[in-house]
Amino acid sequence: xxxxxxxxxxxxxxxxxxxxxxxxxxxxxxxxxxxxxxxxxxxxxxxxxxxxxxxxxxxxxxxxxxxxxxxxxxxxxxxxxxxxxxxxxxxxxxxxxxxxxxxxxxxxxxxxxxxxxxxxxxxxxxxxxxxxxxxxxxxxxxxxxxxxxxxxxxxxxxxxxxxxxxxxxxxxxxxxxxxxxxxxxxxxxxxxxxxxxxxxxxxxxxxxxxxxxxxxxxxxxxxxxxxxxxxxxxxxxxxxxxxxxxxxxxxxxxxxx
Numbered sequence: 001x002x003x004x005x006x007x008x009x010x011x012x013x014x015x016x017x018x019x020x021x022x023x024x025x026x027x028x029x030x031x032x033x034x035x036x037x038x039x040x041x042x043x044x045x046x047x048x049x050x051x052x053x054x055x056x057x058x059x060x061x062x063x064x065x066x067x068x069x070x071x072x073x074x075x076x077x078x079x080x081x082x083x084x085x086x087x088x089x090x091x092x093x094x095x096x097x098x099x100x101x102x103x104x105x106x107x108x109x110x111x112x113x114x115x116x117x118x119x120x121x122x123x124x125x126x127x128x129x130x131x132x133x134x135x136x137x138x139x140x141x142x143x144x145x146x147x148x149x150x151x152x153x154x155x156x157x158x159x160x161x162x163x164x165x166x167x168x169x170x171x172x173x174x175x176x177x178x179x180x181x182x183x184x185x186x187x188x189x190x191x192x193x194x195x196x197x198x199x200x201x202x203x204x205x206x207x208x209x210x211x212x213x214x215x216x217x218x219x220x221x222x223x224x225x226x227x228x229x230x231x232x233x234x235x236x237x238x239x240x241x242x243x244x245x246x247x248x249x250x251x252x253x254x255x256x257x
Contacts, residue, residue, distance in 0.1 A: 005229075005236045008035035011085045012235065013077075015041045015066060015129070016094030016146070019050045023146055023194060024094035025058075026224025030232040031090075032058045039084070041066035041077065068095070068125040069117075078132040088136040090235040093129055094146045096122040098160050110160050118160055123168045130175045130186070140183025142235045145172050146227075147188040147246060149254055169246050176244030185243035187234050191227045192216065192250030217252035 012031050016024035017040050024040075031038055038060045042051035044067055055063050062084065066077045081088055102114030126145050133143060150158035151165035169188045176186040230249045233239055248254040 004238050005034050005233050006238075007031055007090075007232060007236055010036045010089040010235070011039075011081075011087065012036045012090045012092070013039050013041075013081060013088060013133075014060075014092045014094075016092065017042070017051050017054055018047065020054050020057075021224065022094070023191065023224050023227050024092060025054050026226075026228040027092050027094070027144075027231040028054070028058050028060065028228070030225070030228030031092075031235065032060070034232045034236065036090075036235075037061055037085075039063065039081065043067055068121055068128070074125070074128055074132065078129075078136065082136055087138060088133055088141060089139075090142040090144065091129060091133050092144045092146075092231060093126045095125065096146075096161065096164070098122070098164065102160050104157075105159065107159055107163065115160065118164045119167060122161070122164045123171055126168060127171055127175070130179065130184075134179060134182065134184065137182065137184050140240075141185070142239075143172075143175060143179075143184065143186040144231055144234060145169075145186075145188045147172075147190045149190055149192075149248065149250065151190075172246070173244050180243060185234075185239070187243065188246045189227060189230055189234070190246055190248045190250065190254070192222050192248075192253050194222065194224060194227070215253065215256060216250065217255060220251055222249055222251055 014024050014028045028038055039062050040055050040060050041064055042048045052063060064077055064080055066073050068074050098118035099114040102110040130143055145168055147165045147169050150162045151169055172186050172188040226249050
């Protein structure tokens with residue numbers, strides 16, 4: 001019997017692996033376990049030594065540099081996808097950035113430049129990826145982003161990333177509506193707090209982890225494997241008629257006021 005979550009032969013692009021503890025790495029692991037063919041990106045030459053061992057361990061077919069702030073790099077990445085594979089079945093966008101001085105300050109004090117940069121890297125890059133993926137997903141596909149419940153509620157010290165993630169979630173819904181007629185689905189996965197390198201930039205993040213573990217109905221934190229399990233299901237044909245959602249995987253934390 002074919003397993004429910006079967007990605008055999010599907011081609012997936014994973015954007016956002018920083019090291020083995022990244023949410024994107026957990027997702028890539030699950031994708032690979034379910035039979036997907038994968039490509040992954042690294043930010044730059046400095047990040048490459050941290051990403052390539054993960055790629056090798058997971059059997060990722062190829063890697064490429066991709067800094068969405070650099071003109072032409074994203075377009076070159078999708079051109080390589082087309083040249084190597086001739087198409088794409090799913091994509092994971094798991095990148096976010098805000099300048100430290102803007103992230104650590106009040107939202108009302110953030111600079112126009114910092115706000116624009118955070119929106120460009122964390123949100124608009126997903127729209128650009130959807131635009132570039134559309135002609136490659138001739139048989140339909142799935143576009144996944146990663147968000148956080150600080151988009152809906154004020155989370156202490158999450159600051160600028162709250163409005164940015166809210167924009168990402170709204171963008172995901174519009175992508176789902178606009179690309180739905182072509183069989184292209186879109187989702188935002190909303191994990192509870194996870195100790196990743198990216199999260200370490202948030203002030204007093206350890207306290208946030210402790211509060212989440214104590215307050216969540218299941219009284220425990222989720223991990224990158226939990227996020228990966230959900231991502232693999234959403235990318236599979238088992239979820240072919242589910243689209244436009246923001247799906248929490250947070251031990252029930254989203255239930256709390």
